[in-house]
Amino acid sequence: MKLQISSRLAIFALLQLAAEPDRQLSVAGIGEKYGISSHHLAKVMHVLARAGLVRSVRGAHGGHQFCGNARRTTLLDVIELYENIGADVFPSVGDRTSEGRALREVLGEIDDIARATLGSITIATMLKLVERRRASGRRT
Amino acid sequence: MKASTAEAVTCALSVRRAAKTDIPQVIALDERVTGLAKSAYWHDAFERFGQRGLHERFFLVAEAAEAEPGPRMLGFIVGEVRVWEFGSEPCGWVLALSVEPRARLHGIGQALFAAISSEFKQAGVGKMRTMVARDNRLHLLFFRSEGMMAGPYIQLEKEID
Numbered sequence: 001m002k003l004q005i006s007s008r009l010a011i012f013a014l015l016q017l018a019a020e021p022d023r024q025l026s027v028a029g030i031g032e033k034y035g036i037s038s039h040h041l042a043k044v045m046h047v048l049a050r051a052g053l054v055r056s057v058r059g060a061h062g063g064h065q066f067c068g069n070a071r072r073t074t075l076l077d078v079i080e081l082y083e084n085i086g087a088d089v090f091p092s093v094g095d096r097t098s099e100g101r102a103l104r105e106v107l108g109e110i111d112d113i114a115r116a117t118l119g120s121i122t123i124a125t126m127l128k129l130v131e132r133r134r135a136s137g138r139r140t
Numbered sequence: 141m142k143a144s145t146a147e148a149v150t151c152a153l154s155v156r157r158a159a160k161t162d163i164p165q166v167i168a169l170d171e172r173v174t175g176l177a178k179s180a181y182w183h184d185a186f187e188r189f190g191q192r193g194l195h196e197r198f199f200l201v202a203e204a205a206e207a208e209p210g211p212r213m214l215g216f217i218v219g220e221v222r223v224w225e226f227g228s229e230p231c232g233w234v235l236a237l238s239v240e241p242r243a244r245l246h247g248i249g250q251a252l253f254a255a256i257s258s259e260f261k262q263a264g265v266g267k268m269r270t271m272v273a274r275d276n277r278l279h280l281l282f283f284r285s286e287g288m289m290a291g292p293y294i295q296l297e298k299e300i301d
């Protein structure tokens with residue numbers, strides 16, 4: 001499955017900020033790690049701020065700081081700020097045929113699994129996963 | 141059960157093997173959580189997982205210290221080691237897990253999970269598995285937070301014609 005770039009950036013930014021909730025990071029600082037323009041990331045951060053997941057801190061050492069609940073915010077909560085996952089509500093070609101309905105049923109299975117997966121993984125769980133990947137990277 | 145497992149507790153909680161006298165409380169807790177009383181099912185489950193093949197079958201309960209107010213049995217977990225089903229290597233299956241609604245988010249689920257993990261390990265298996273209803277958000281959030289990922293099997297079903 002593929003996520004839109006804004007959703008990916010939002011998840012990366014949140015992971016970086018939630019890993020050090022006391023620290024403020026600038027958009028440029030976050031963008032550098034993933035090779036993204038500050039312009040695009042600033043728009044992404046604006047949406048996260050509106051959702052109450054980050055706040056911007058002014059001043060010389062200003063930047064963004066995590067202010068959400070990492071243990072209760074799921075990947076699905078974040079992604080849905082930017083896109084609809086599996087919400088294929090628009091009519092599509094062949095929908096009314098038996099073939100179209102059968103195909104919709106199969107694709108619906110995949111959507112349900114995707115939503116259940118993304119809705120069950122919190123930012124805190126992701127941070128544990130990142131740590132495990134880091135540790136296994138160190139071992140190899 | 142060994143002391144190491146019983147020590148997988150918070151200070152006011154202990155995890156131990158279920159006794160026959162716990163089953164009415166298991167039934168009551170399960171009924172509070174699912175809305176269905178399944179008396180025969182739990183008595184049968186106790187016979188299978190709490191009385192036979194105890195080296196690879198585990199029916200554990202979490203119990204509050206005596207001084208704590210309210211019901212003492214705060215949760216249970218059931219599991220067993222299964223071998224070679226559909227070619228799978230020996231694996232510890234978690235078949236049921238439930239925590240008293242009023243006592244949730246205090247680490248009881250985690251203590252039960254840690255206890256059964258260490259039982260599985262002592263039984264010689266290095267992997268554990270479970271099956272969760274797609275719409276059971278609490279179970280999914282919990283097992284994910286314990287580090288469980290999707291396994292290599294897909295569960296399929298059909299209405300029998």
Ligand SMILES: CC(C)(COP(=O)(O)OP(=O)(O)OC[C@H]1O[C@@H](n2cnc3c(N)ncnc32)[C@H](O)[C@@H]1OP(=O)(O)O)[C@@H](O)C(=O)NCCC(=O)NCCS
Nearest residue numbers: 071237238239244245246247248249250278279281282285
């Ligand atoms: C799933 C369940 C066993 C968890 O038990 P618990 O004692 O509350 O779990 P813990 O306190 O050990 O929580 C461990 C972690 O699980 C996750 N978790 C548990 N409940 C959560 C919730 N409501 N929201 C988000 N994450 C949650 C968290 O990551 C939590 O860690 P944290 O508190 O540090 O964030 C319990 O909610 C339950 O019994 N649910 C109903 C199960 C059911 O339907 N049973 C019937 C069929 S057998």
